[in-house]
Amino acid sequence: MVNEVVVWCLISGAVALILSSISLSIIKGRSNRRHGVAFFHPYTNDGGGGERVLWCAVKAIQEESSDLDCVIYTGDHDASPDSLMARAVQRFGVELLYPPKVVHLYKRKWIEETMYPRFTMIGQSLGSVYLSWEALCKYTPLYYFDTSGYAFTYPVARLFGCKVICYTHYPTISLDMISRVQDQNSMYNNDALIAKSTWLSLCKVIYYRLFGWMYGTVGSFAHLAMVNSSWTQSHIESLWRIPERTKRVYPPCDTSGLQALPLERPRSSPAIISVAQFRPEKAHTLQLMAFSVAIGNLDADLPRPKLQFVGSCRNKSDDERLQNLKDKAIQLKLEGDVEFHKNVMYRDLVGLLGGAVAGIHGMIDEHFGISVVEYMAAGAIPIANNSAGPKMDIVLEEDGQQTGFLAQTVEEYADAILKILRMPETKRLEMAAAARRRAGRFSEQRFYEDLKAAVRPILSHAS
Incomplete structure (x- = not known):
């Protein structure tokens, strides 16, 4: 009996210590919020359309609010302010007004798909929570701007007192994905073994629906959700249920x-x-x-x-x-x-x-x-x-x-x-x-105009 009491005391003490540490981190972050916009973009070398959106969004914020620092959360350890500014020009033809600040992240492996052979979506989503915690503890901005689609990080940013802005290229899960699993169609995101089995397909539909509910809940924490197309907008509005805070901003094309x-x-x-x-x-x-x-x-x-x-x-x-x-x-x-x-x-x-x-x-x-x-x-x-x-x-x-x-x-x-x-x-x-x-x-110019119009009400009501 004495041993059990001792064990429970140790467990309770450990939990209390962890919760205390979390609380202190949040309090410290809230009290030390910097006058800046931090872009959560763990892969700044992916070379795709998402990276173009990042650099155009940075430029738009620099033009709209020159008094705000622009910071990049990146897991690329060789990234520096000058190298990222040069990359924006060389790879995408985007000339930033000044180099962004850089916060290096060392927990990026937790969002790698290779870490989760099964239940990849929920694994990467929970991994992003851990990664965003590292980011926000290192630098707590006034505005947290997600340009990579990690919606599970939004409640974390809200805990740190940030205004949450996101640009969503595509929903992590969509009603189309659920329909394909229900119809037992084999695709890159639905293994043929599962597609052939009615029982496994049913289990996956339940998993998808549960994840969809979670995704909708965390997405609703965004103060402003920008989406890149009519298709994405319809899915995000259905899942996140914040149509009044959802704006369509077509991506920048050269x-x-x-x-x-x-x-x-x-x-x-x-x-x-x-x-x-x-x-x-x-x-x-x-x-x-x-x-x-x-x-x-x-x-x-x-x-x-x-x-x-x-x-x-x-x-x-x-x-x-x-x-x-x-x-x-x-x-x-x-x-x-x-x-x-x-x-x-x-x-x-x-x-x-x-x-x-x-x-x-x-x-x-x-x-x-x-x-x-x-x-x-x-x-x-x-x-x-x-x-x-x-x-x-x-x-x-x-x-x-x-x-x-x-x-x-x-x-x-x-x-x-x-x-x-x-x-x-x-x-x-x-x-x-x-x-x-x-x-x-x-056009790229249309993107700048639409993004600035969308973020202006948020930037002008900083708390």
């Missing part, structure tokens, strides 16, 4: 620089470009298969096209995925027709876009599709998945003129490729010009 490129393209060796990170959901294999089918059905009098994959790799898994894609090209006997460009500089990307007659994009439920807009602005006719952002916001008629193609299957993508290759030059130029006009709706 339409002005790309629109300066000539619409005329060399017809002797037409290029089809695919710009996307080498992630599973980007469906690079589908694109490669569609290109193979198109090559097989190519008219004898048409020049043989090239497919150019351009993208970045975040980690070892992405590198392996890229190598598998190269191996698949060899297997399909396309090694001479397919090029791979990894982690290219922005000026090189512009050059590649300027030489492409078409741009292909394969992701299902792409929340927006910055690369699709970039194709259109550059004069490359887009071929995008017939869903979400490209379908609802981007590849729509402009002044009654078709601006591109939507597809879903390998055959549909191949058919669209052949239509573009067979298109008379005058018709291609007309469609490319209409697509370019459409792309002007998603």
Whole structure:
């Protein structure tokens, strides 16, 4: 009996000590809040559209409130104020007004998907709570700005007394994801083993619904939720239930620089470009298969096209995925027709876009599709998945003129490729010009204006 009492006393003391430490951290953070905006973006070298949003958001805040310090929470230990400022220019053509401050995070492994072979969403979400705790203990800002979609960090930021702003590229979970599991459809986020089992699918639906409730709860802690498309907005409003605090701000696309490129393209060796990170959901294999089918059905009098994959790799898994894609090209006997460009500089990307007659994009439920807009602005006719952002916001008629193609299957993508290759030059130029006009709706300048308008009420009511 005495031993049990001693054990319980020790446990109670340990719990009290932990809670006391947490309370002291929160009190200290609240009392030492800095006059700044801290951007939670653990990966500042991912090279995708999310990173472009980060640097444009930083620039917008610098222009809107020059008295506020801009701070980056990053897990990239070699990142420095000067290197990040240089990266923004070299990779994305975004010139910041002054270098941002940097807070290095050392617990980033807890949000790596490799840490959670099962229950990945909840694992990464809880890991982000731990990571945000490290961030906020090191630097507590007036405004906590999440640009990476870690909604579970918002209650933590509120505990530290921060105003929470977020830019959500896509919901961590959506009703579409739940529907696919219910329908037992196999995809990159629904293992074939689970899809084949009614019992396992039921368990996963329950898990998804529970996670969806949790996600909706933590998301509602945001003072301002900016979303990047109509599709994302509909899901976030359904899950977070804060429509009055949800604003659609289309992401920044380099339409002005790309629109300066000539619409005329060399017809002797037409290029089809695919710009996307080498992630599973980007469906690079589908694109490669569609290109193979198109090559097989190519008219004898048409020049043989090239497919150019351009993208970045975040980690070892992405590198392996890229190598598998190269191996698949060899297997399909396309090694001479397919090029791979990894982690290219922005000026090189512009050059590649300027030489492409078409741009292909394969992701299902792409929340927006910055690369699709970039194709259109550059004069490359887009071929995008017939869903979400490209379908609802981007590849729509402009002044009654078709601006591109939507597809879903390998055959549909191949058919669209052949239509573009067979298109008379005058018709291609007309469609490319209409697509370019459409792309002007998603300019970088429009992003700056809309983001500033959205955050202005929050910044002007600092507590």
